[in-house]
Structure formats: C-alpha cells, structure tokens
Amino acid sequence: MSRICLLLCILAGPALLNTLRGDPPPSEAASSARTAALDVAGAFANDGFKLRDGFWSARIEKGARQTILVNLFAGNHYWFSVAASDGARPVIELFNEQGQRLEAEAWKDAARSAAGLSPAASGPYYLRIRLEEGGPADFCMVYSYK
C-alpha cells in the first residue's frame, strides 16, 4: 500500500507543480515514460532495493545526450532505470568523476533500460542518457538503492 502511495506521489507531484508554476502540464508521453521507468524500478524493489522518491524527466532530441550529477556511497548497490516515449530506445551510461566510462550491470528492453553499479568509492558520478534508436522523445530516470 505504501509503495503504491509512493508511486502515486511521484506521478502526481510533477503535474501539480507544473500547473502551479504555470508550466504546461506533463504530456502524455512524459507520463508514460515515468510510468515505464517506475515499472522497472518496481521490479528491483522485489529484490530489496528502495526506490528513491525523486526522478529526472526531460525531452531529448535524436542524437542528443543529457547528463546529470549524482552522489553515490561505496557499499551501496544502485540501479538507475530509464524509459522513453514514442518508441525511442534510451540508454543510460555511468561515468566516474573524471568522466571515465564505468562498467555497469546492464538491462534493457525495447523502450527501457537500467544500469547497476556498486561504487568502489563514495563521491560524485555522472549519468548520461542518450537514445539508441528513435527520438525526439520524453524520458524519465529513477533510481533505487540497497
């Protein structure tokens, strides 16, 4: 029950915020990307991962890349889940603070992918989203940890 409430909160919060800020409400495509990303993360929850109550959502053009900074702790295990709209195939890549690509556990299907990492060192890391196929599209990234 609590997990459902959490998911509803994540889903409903941005719409409310956008409305109050005067921004256009999230499109159906953005909402579907968010739902799909949460579905992947929900699966990791079955394996004991806690879903962080936050997300990163944006529009991405074909051929473009978007990067976000995260702070991770050694000892934790993380899964980053991303989904895209409009049939686009998103890819999520992990980099250390020097910008070097990290080997990560990887999972993907037609419109979603996930990358897993148990960082050896605490500190900042970068996540980069790009579209392997299709676009432009809305994407949403959420993450889980244990």
Place this chain on the structure above:
Amino acid sequence: MPLPGRLIAPVAMIFCTAAGAVAAEPPLTAAEMQGAIQLDAVTIPTPGELFAAIGKIGKPSWASQYREPVSSTFPSRYQTALNMGALIADGFIAVEAQDGQQVKNIGRDIVALAKTLGVSESVVARGKSITDFAENNEWGTLKEELEATENEVKIAMEEQRDLDLVTLVSAGAWVRGTEVLTGVILADYSPAAARLLRQPAIVAYLRGKLNTLPPRIRSDESVALVATRLEAIEKLVSFPVNTPPEADGVRALHEATAGIIRDLGGRKNTP
C-alpha cells in the same frame, strides 16, 4: 545481480555486461561534466542512503545518536525549514534504530513544524502512516514513508512558491545526517567508514544554492550561519579517494556539523 523476476517473462530482454558494448564510447567531455544537471531530488542523497551505506560497515548504535527534542517554533521560516530537514534525518535514525516510539515522536514533531511552515495538509496524513507503520514494526516501509514525507514537504513548498525553502530542508537534512554519520564513525573508527565522508559535490551544490538565494533570505541569521560554516565543511569532505580522514578529521567534521545543528535549534533571530 539477478534480474528482477517480474521483468523476465513479459519482455524480450538483452542482458549484457556493459564492457563490450561501451568500450568504444568516449569519456564525458569537460563541457558535459560542467553542464551536468543537478536536481535536489536526484543529486542530493537522502539520509536513508547514507545510513544504508554505513550500516554495511558495522553495527552502529543508532540510538546513541539521538538528540533532545527540538522546538516547534523558530524565529524565521528559513530556520524552521532548516530544522525540518534535520528532523527528517532524525526520523531515519529512529528507523535505523528500529525504535517505534522515537519514530512516532519525530513524526509528531515533523507535523508540528509542517504546520508552522503551512505545508501540513499532506504531511498530516503521512504522520498518521508513520505512526501506523512504527506500531507494526514495518521498518522498510517507514524509510519509504520518510522519503515520501520529505518529498511532500518540498512539493508543498513549491506549491506555495517557497522554492527557496526546499534547499534549506535539504541542507538541514544533510548536516544532521553528517553529524550522525561522523558520530557513528568516531565510535568505531575505520578508514573504510571514513571514506563515506567524501561528499564534495553535495556541499558544493548546497553552497551554490544557498549563495543564489535572494538577499533577504541569505541575510537571515540561520541561513548565513549555515552558508558560512559549509565553506569550512566543504574542505573536510573533499579528500582523495584513497586518503580518508583520520579520526581527528572526522572529529572536526562532527564538531562542525553538530555545532550547526545545535545553533540552529537554539538560535533566536530577530523577526
């Protein structure tokens, strides 16, 4: 890491180790790193993430990190927001300690502060859930509930166009979480545990956000206090990966963060 079972059947999967497919990928450019997005809800880890990491290194005495109950009235909304963040971190500590009564007490205090900030509508329901879960010893669910509570407080602040308060909640939570983390590490020092304190980007982010607050907020005594002291704290959490601080360095960070929490709790501002 086995793939979550629920996904195996319904989708056609490609499960690979990343090495082969990505070896040819170039590293991030300097522009990509400098232009990386930073979002409060993703970039700043929750106290729960921090405590999960330290919990793998040893068996901390979480209850030893409790503090006296905080006031529910502060001289400014900004100071209240900072204390709200610290209180949410206290909630995570009580959950780690699996102390139902303490969780309920803190849940009640969170609701009281939320009322002061005018963001209590959604939080009141959360407070009820927190109590119910605490009575049923649902510790995993409580962690999610606390994260959801923090998020709802921030959403409510955004609804009220109090966007600046969001940063203060995050700052309060991080400072209190770090005070506790350093306290736990000092109780049984090890270099492995001290490595968890390497968090330069978090402090840089918080300082950056505090420094861009409107002057009327930056001039609030409690906000100025945090902004000033984070400058020194940033140095203490910035160290090479393989050179964690010795116990003295951890103690310095503990005293710095504990000093902020103490002063935020007792400081009386002019209205």
